Amino acid sequence: MSTAQPDLDRFDHAILRILSSEGRISAVELARRIGLSKSPTQARMKRLEELGVITGYRAGLDPIKMGQAHVAFVEVKLSDTREAALQAFNKAVLTVPEVEQCHMIASRFDYLLKVRTADIQAYRRVLAERISALPHVTSTSTYVAMESVKESPI
Known part of the structure; x- marks a missing residue:
């Protein structure tokens, strides 16, 4: 392609x-x-x-009705940003099902994650046990979404 x-x-x-x-x-x-x-x-x-413009056909799911109403955005800073470290992080983050989106960012932090869980307690566990344990993670900052004004699948 x-x-x-x-x-x-x-x-x-x-x-x-x-x-x-x-x-x-x-x-x-x-x-x-x-x-x-x-x-x-x-x-x-x-x-x-x-041409790969249409990549597939999917069902649109309502995360709230599926018990996944809590959304947090997480800034992730890595201790190492050489290519091997980035690739290790990229590969590992794909295994965390609660991470709905992961973007490498040109900023004071390295990645921005969109994380969806049932509630704040579930998010806290995911952050402590899964996200913080990803390769080369040195710090995180969390921003909890209070309301989704627009979400489009493109």
């Missing part, structure tokens, strides 16, 4: 916008809404999948 950005026209963007919020829409309805017939719409979807 190429890393070059593919050329996307207005129909491609319309397909992506609709599918990102309505992944179970039928090809016929999608075609109607973007103003093409079914066959070209399906061909475009297949092309977008082959």
Whole structure:
């Protein structure tokens, strides 16, 4: 798969916008809404999948109804930021299921994690037993989300 950005026209963007919020829409309805017939719409979807623009189709889940209402953002500072240390951290953080997102940051800290748990007690355990034990972690700072104003899957 190429890393070059593919050329996307207005129909491609319309397909992506609709599918990102309505992944179970039928090809016929999608075609109607973007103003093409079914066959070209399906061909475009297949092309977008082959290009890696569409990476899959997933069910949107409500974390609150699943008992995962607590969200914390965690700044993580590492003791070593050489490539081997970064790779060790990256590999290990993938094994922590409560970490919903992990981003390397150009700042006074090295990583920003989005962590989702049932409550503050569960978060405290995850922080102490899993996040703080990740390779090269020297310090963390936690920010608890009080309300989610916008969360989009892109």
